[in-house]
């Protein structure tokens with residue numbers, strides 16, 4: 056099997072706000088088509104890491120390479136075009152229909168109307184919303200889960216190579232969340248070469264979705280490996296504690312059976 060190329064690399068990235076060190080020294084690589092989940096407690100630097108990738112913020116020191124190129128040297132618009140971004144608050148434009156929301160970036164890129172219409176339909180089908188039924192609705196006429204599906208469709212609209220998800224299902228009820236997690240996994244598999252990075256503090260979500268899971272604590276990587284490997288061999292006391300919490304929770308459920 057041919058090894059997949061590295062598409063993202065952090066080289067000794069430091070992020071500080073004033074004298075507060077958020078990321079003391081972060082290095083890691085991601086390969087094309089991987090689904091990476093970033094798990095960590097509140098304030099561990101997960102969102103900061105995502106924001107650095109799409110240049111919402113700049114590193115204090117160190118380099119971020121995108122497909123081998125220093126991302127600071129890249130044109131910001133071209134860089135953002137390669138990246139879809141999905142956030143917890145969804146951020147759909149309230150005065151635009153579902154179709155208009157999804158079409159935002161294709162319109163900026165001046166795609167033709169038939170091409171945009173076709174893409175909107177295709178994406179709504181991908182996220183399992185019937186285009187006939189939903190494309191003319193406004194966000195307020197959708198449930199939270201449906202809105203988040205539109206958010207995913209919008210992020211994928213211009214066919215970006217990277218999609219960044221920041222707690223996309225954080226505000227969604229447990230049942231819908233499970234459904235969306237399954238769908239997202241299928242979407243990632245069906246798209247083939249897209250690289251997904253998803254931030255969460257839900258352990259089950261991170262381990263279910265990630266080809267590799269990055270566990271962060273106080274701005275440092277405590278583990279970055281396949282879920283099974285982390286479960287079998289938790290590399291640090293922090294990760295061991297985290298795994299022990301999962302086991303304790305399982306026991307609690309077994310006790311109820």
Ligand SMILES: Nc1ncnc2c1ncn2[C@@H]1O[C@H](COP(=O)(O)OP(=O)(O)OP(=O)(O)O)[C@@H](O)[C@H]1O
Nearest residue numbers: 072075077095096097098099100101102103104256
């Ligand atoms: N603009 C800023 N100025 C100063 N400090 C900031 C700024 N943005 C984030 N921080 C701090 O950086 C740290 C990491 O924040 P970050 O949002 O990356 O955490 P997180 O792991 O995503 O947490 P959560 O799960 O709560 O969203 C926090 O202590 C936060 O207060």
